[in-house]
Amino acid sequence: MEAVAERNIIDKxxxxxxxxxxxxxxxxxxxxxDAYATAPQDVILEVKDLCTGFHTERGFLKAIDGVSFSVxxxxxxxxxxxxxxxxxxxSQSIMxxxxxxxxxxxxxxxxxxxxxxxxxxxxEMQHVRGEKxxxxxxxxxxxxxxxxxxxxxxxxxxxxxxxISREEAKKRSVEMLxxxxxxxxxxxxxxxxxxxxxxxxxRVMIAVALACHPRxxxxxxxxxxxxxxxxxxxxxxxxEMNRKFDMGVMLITHDLGVVAxxxxxxxxxxxxxxxxxxxxxxxxxxxxxxxxxxxxxxVPRLDSRSGERLHQIKGTVPLLNQIPEGCRxxxxxxxxxxxxxxxxxxxxxxxxxxxxxxxxxxxL
Amino acid sequence: MKRFILKRILxxxxxxxxxxxxxxSLVHLVPGDPAAAMLGDMATAEDIAALHARLGLDRxxxxxxxxxxxxxxxxxxxxxxxxxxxxxxxxLSHLExxxxxxxxxxxxxxxxxxxxxxxxxxxxxxxxxxxVTVLSLLGISLPSFLLGLFLILVFAVRFKLLPSSGYVPMRxxxxxxxxxxxxxxxxxxxxxxxxMMRMTRASLLEVLGSDYIRMAKAKGVREMxxxxxxxxxxxxVTIITVIGQSLVQSLSGAAVVESLFAxxxxxxxxxxxxxxxxxxxxxxxxxxxxxxxxxVNMFVDILYGVVDPRVRVS
Numbered sequence: 001m002e003a004v005a006e007r008n009i010i011d012k013x014x015x016x017x018x019x020x021x022x023x024x025x026x027x028x029x030x031x032x033x034d035a036y037a038t039a040p041q042d043v044i045l046e047v048k049d050l051c052t053g054f055h056t057e058r059g060f061l062k063a064i065d066g067v068s069f070s071v072x073x074x075x076x077x078x079x080x081x082x083x084x085x086x087x088x089x090x091s092q093s094i095m096x097x098x099x100x101x102x103x104x105x106x107x108x109x110x111x112x113x114x115x116x117x118x119x120x121x122x123x124e125m126q127h128v129r130g131e132k133x134x135x136x137x138x139x140x141x142x143x144x145x146x147x148x149x150x151x152x153x154x155x156x157x158x159x160x161x162x163x164i165s166r167e168e169a170k171k172r173s174v175e176m177l178x179x180x181x182x183x184x185x186x187x188x189x190x191x192x193x194x195x196x197x198x199x200x201x202x203r204v205m206i207a208v209a210l211a212c213h214p215r216x217x218x219x220x221x222x223x224x225x226x227x228x229x230x231x232x233x234x235x236x237x238x239x240e241m242n243r244k245f246d247m248g249v250m251l252i253t254h255d256l257g258v259v260a261x262x263x264x265x266x267x268x269x270x271x272x273x274x275x276x277x278x279x280x281x282x283x284x285x286x287x288x289x290x291x292x293x294x295x296x297x298x299v300p301r302l303d304s305r306s307g308e309r310l311h312q313i314k315g316t317v318p319l320l321n322q323i324p325e326g327c328r329x330x331x332x333x334x335x336x337x338x339x340x341x342x343x344x345x346x347x348x349x350x351x352x353x354x355x356x357x358x359x360x361x362x363x364l
Numbered sequence: 365m366k367r368f369i370l371k372r373i374l375x376x377x378x379x380x381x382x383x384x385x386x387x388x389s390l391v392h393l394v395p396g397d398p399a400a401a402m403l404g405d406m407a408t409a410e411d412i413a414a415l416h417a418r419l420g421l422d423r424x425x426x427x428x429x430x431x432x433x434x435x436x437x438x439x440x441x442x443x444x445x446x447x448x449x450x451x452x453x454x455x456l457s458h459l460e461x462x463x464x465x466x467x468x469x470x471x472x473x474x475x476x477x478x479x480x481x482x483x484x485x486x487x488x489x490x491x492x493x494x495x496v497t498v499l500s501l502l503g504i505s506l507p508s509f510l511l512g513l514f515l516i517l518v519f520a521v522r523f524k525l526l527p528s529s530g531y532v533p534m535r536x537x538x539x540x541x542x543x544x545x546x547x548x549x550x551x552x553x554x555x556x557x558x559x560m561m562r563m564t565r566a567s568l569l570e571v572l573g574s575d576y577i578r579m580a581k582a583k584g585v586r587e588m589x590x591x592x593x594x595x596x597x598x599x600x601v602t603i604i605t606v607i608g609q610s611l612v613q614s615l616s617g618a619a620v621v622e623s624l625f626a627x628x629x630x631x632x633x634x635x636x637x638x639x640x641x642x643x644x645x646x647x648x649x650x651x652x653x654x655x656x657x658x659x660v661n662m663f664v665d666i667l668y669g670v671v672d673p674r675v676r677v678s
Contacts, residue, residue, distance in 0.1 A: 097581055102489065122587075130584030137582075142575040147597045147672055157583050192673040208583065 044215050044248050045071040045094070045133075050108040052086075052093040060105075061320040063089045065272045067108075071216060071248040076239070078263035078280070079252045080295065084317040086272040087252045091218045095135060096125055113215070131161040134209035136238075138221040140201035144193040150177070150204050151189035157211040173211065180207045180237060199230035203237065210241055216248045217241070223258065231255075235262055256299050260284055268292045271317060271328040274347065278354030288356035290333045290364065327359070335360055365669065368676050372665045376658055383654045388429050390650065391643050402445045402641050415445075436651075442644040446637075451648045454633060461531050462622070462629035465545050466614045469553035473610055477557040478603065481564025485572060486591050496561055503558025508617070512551035512624045519547060529626040548625040552618060556610035560603070567602035571595045600671045608664035612657045 052064040064086045071077050079087050096117060098104035110117040117128060129135075137143040144153060154173040158164060164172075170189070177185035180203040193201055202222060209217060219238060223231040239262050242249045251263060259266055259280065266283045268276040268291065276289040287293045297311035315332040318324065326343050330336040339359055347357045399415040400407060416422050419442075420431060435442070441451035484496035520528035532544040571577065572595055580594045581587075619631030630649055637645040669676045 092578075095582055097578055126584045126586060128584070129582055135579075135582040137575060137579060139575060143579040145576040145580065145594055145598070146674060148594075156585065160584050194674050205579075208579075 042073040043070050044073050044113055045250075046109075046111040047090075047094065048109040048111065050090065050093060050110060051106070052089050052098075053105045054098075054103055055105070058321050063272055063320060064093060067269075067272075067274055069267055069274065069277065071250055073215075073248055074242065074246045075265065076242055076249045076251060076263045078259035078266040079250060079269060080254060080256060080259055080266060081269035082254065082313075082317050084271075085269040087269055088220050089272075090269070091135065091220050091250060091252055094218065095129055095133060127161070130157050130209075130214070131212045132214055133216045133218065134212070134214035136202075136205050136209045136217065136219045136222045139225045140198065140205045141193060141225075143205060144201060144208075146193055149190055149192055150196070154204070154208050154211050157208055161212045173207075176207045176211050177204070180204070180210070180241075181233075182207070198226055199233060202226060202230075202234050206234075206237060206241065210245065213245050214247060216250065218250045218252070220252045221254070222251075223253070223255070231258075238262070256284075256295060268295070271323065272320070273328060273357065275329065275358070276354075276356040278351075278356075282351065282354040288350050288354065288361050289329075289358050290335050290360075291329050292356075293364075327357075335364055365676060368669050369666055372662050372669075376662055379658050380655065383658065384433060384651065385429070387647055387651045387654065388432060390647055392425065394643070402643060404641075441648040444637075444642050444645050446640040446642045451645050454645060455630070455648060455652065458628055458630050458633040460533065461545070461627045462615065462618055462631060464534070464541070465549055465552065465618055465622070465627065465629060466611065468542075468545055468549035469556065469614050470607070470611055472549055472553035473557035473560055474607065476553075477560035478564050481561040482568055482591065482596070484561070484565045485568035486587075488569060493565075496565065500558040500561040503554050503561075506555070507620075508551045508555055509620050509624050511554055512548065512621055515547045515551055516625075529624075531625075531627045531629075545627070548621045548627060551624075552614050552621045555617075556614060560606045560610060563602055563606045564599065567599040568595055571598045574598075597671065601668055604664055604667045604671065608660050611660055612653075615656060616653050 047070065048068050050064055050067045051062055053060050053062040067086070067090055069077070079090065081087055092098060093104075093106055094110050094112075094117070096106070100106075100122075106118055108118075112128065112133065117125065120128065144150070151170065151173050154176055155166075155169040158169040158172055159166075162169075174185045174189055177188055182188050182200060182203050188196070188200075188204075193204070196204065202225075206222075217238075222238065223234050226234060235258055238249065238251070241247070251259065253259060263280055265279055266277070267274050268283065268289065270291050276283065276287065276292045283292060284296065287296055291313070294311070294313040298313065300310055313332055314334075318328075318331070324331050325341065327333070327336070327340040327345055330340040333340065337359070345357050345359045347355055348361065349355045350361055397412065399412050399419065399421055403411055403415060420428055423431075432442075439452055441455070443450055444454055447454065480492075480496050480499075484493040487493050516528045519526045526543055526547050528547075530544060532540040534541045568591075572591070577590060577595060580590050585594065615630075617631075618629055619635050621627075622629040622631040623635060630652075634646060634649045636642075637649070
């Protein structure tokens with residue numbers, strides 16, 4: 001088992017020529033089918049013990065360390081945590097967006113519809129990206145190519161993944177623009193990203209992502225760069241699309257309010273690990289991990305007394321080359337004991353739907 | 365787009381005016397009397413006075429300027445003092461070699477620099493990347509005459525593939541013509557290629573790190589298409605700028621290479637005219653190069669608008 005977990009796809013890519021790789025994949029496919037057979041039918045994405053490390057000037061740093069979770073069909077899963085906790089790295093590792101030649105090393109498994117994405121060649125991966133798993137990023141202005149029209153950028157997805165004519169692709173792109181709530185889509189089709197407002201651009205990005213009706217949408221802080229009223233509209237759109245296409249959504253955010261309103265389950269990440277996982281009601285009504293409690297307490301409340309200071313978690317997220325021994329949250333945790341500083345707590349179930357990584361569950 | 369182009373063309377007018385005033389002043393900024401300087405040490409006071417009258421140097425400066433400008437608009441650049449020819453005819457007879465040399469040098473530079481720069485950027489840190497860096501450093505620091513000499517030594521003297529010097533005009537046969545300017549064009553183009561290579565690599569690297577490239581990858585675009593379509597169109601603004609600069613630079617920098625390969629081009633005419641103190645020829649060539657510079661920059665500006673929709677609006 002360990003050998004599987006330690007498998008280094010980059011090395012493998014370098015060592016095996018393509019012909020060898022294919023036969024190897026042929027061999028693997030049986031085990032993939034087994035996994036598919038044993039996994040519940042409605043699980044579309046299953047991440048198992050994912051570790052993502054980067055080769056940097058300061059050495060090899062693990063940004064993600066042993067992350068496991070799953071996304072079900074039609075489910076909205078929230079991933080929350082402070083900046084630098086590895087939320088975005090997790091999502092970009094699933095899509096294998098980092099430069100695998102030099103920069104990154106992945107271990108573990110990302111099973112999408114039973115198939116381990118780390119077993120795929122780059123070419124096969126291109127058919128997963130955009131067609132089966134799509135992604136929406138934070139800043140639509142910098143994420144849309146400034147020198148191509150909006151229409152071109154939607155059509156491109158369709159032309160890559162669907163074998164259709166230009167006219168057909170254009171027709172579907174205009175439909176898509178209308179579907180994401182852009183008025184006068186025929187005119188907008190020919191406009192450039194800089195000619196649209198921030199909210200419109202985000203809608204365009206969603207249209208680009210959903211053009212091929214993916215099974216899973218990864219939304220990486222899709223509303224962070226927008227003002228509050230537009231944020232609500234974009235979230236409504238994502239929820240609407242989630243229902244319409246019955247696709248799974250991984251919503252990465254640090255806005256707990258958005259999670260409470262839209263998601264059914266939540267994962268809380270801290271410093272490259274999952275510290276707590278549960279249904280939205282679990283996490284909001286009875287958080288178990290001190291970090292989750294801290295996050296909840298940091299949300300401004302309407303019923304708080306005026307002049308009352310907002311709670312804050314003391315300190316900041318450590319750098320990746322300064323990861324503490326023992327529990328990673330211990331240095332910032334008000335309840336930390338000697339044991340917390342010495343060894344890492346296991347990720348244990350506290351109920352049938354909730355799990356947390358803390359020694360003092362039940363005591364606090 | 366039409367309004368954008370019109371605006372660019374109109375904005376050339378003040379620039380051209382200032383350039384012409386500066387160049388006109390050139391003759392008058394020379395220490396001492398331009399007529400005396402032209403005629404040399406042996407001239408008598410009467411000779412100088414006669415030349416003054418002939419050139420109109422005794423009239424007020426403003427009037428002289430307008431006479432000069434209106435003559436230029438009529439195609440009259442004045443007469444060469446040393447040669448008893450009109451400046452216009454001298455320039456015309458030296459134009460072809462320089463234009464062909466410059467164009468060929470530019471083609472060579474673009475064909476070498478852009479592919480290599482792109483490969484270096486996409487394979488950052490690889491052997492190719494390091495070789496390109498060394499090559500461009502070499503090109504920037506190696507003077508064109510030295511490279512020219514080296515090329516003569518290898519291709520003309522050693523392998524006898526190409527002529528070591530001289531110029532065959534186009535009308536005497538295309539291949540002969542091409543052979544006569546190939547070595548000087550390589551010598552001239554290599555330096556520009558070096559600069560272009562660095563700029564292509566740097567700007568492509570910057571673009572490849574941007575969010576929309578990550579987005580393109582997340583859409584399932586192939587790596588080749590990401591580089592050649594998504595990234596390349598965004599680096600074009602830089603590449604167009606560098607090509608424009610190279611064009612102007614090789615036109616004005618051709619003098620050294622032309623002298624080395626004995627090509628009767630504008631550069632050589634200019635160097636000889638400086639030796640003969642033939643100020644009207646120098647003045648006209650400098651004006652020509654300056655106008656060319658302004659026009660190239662105008663085209664570069666217009667091309668920005670073609671490539672980048674954001675430029676058209678602002």
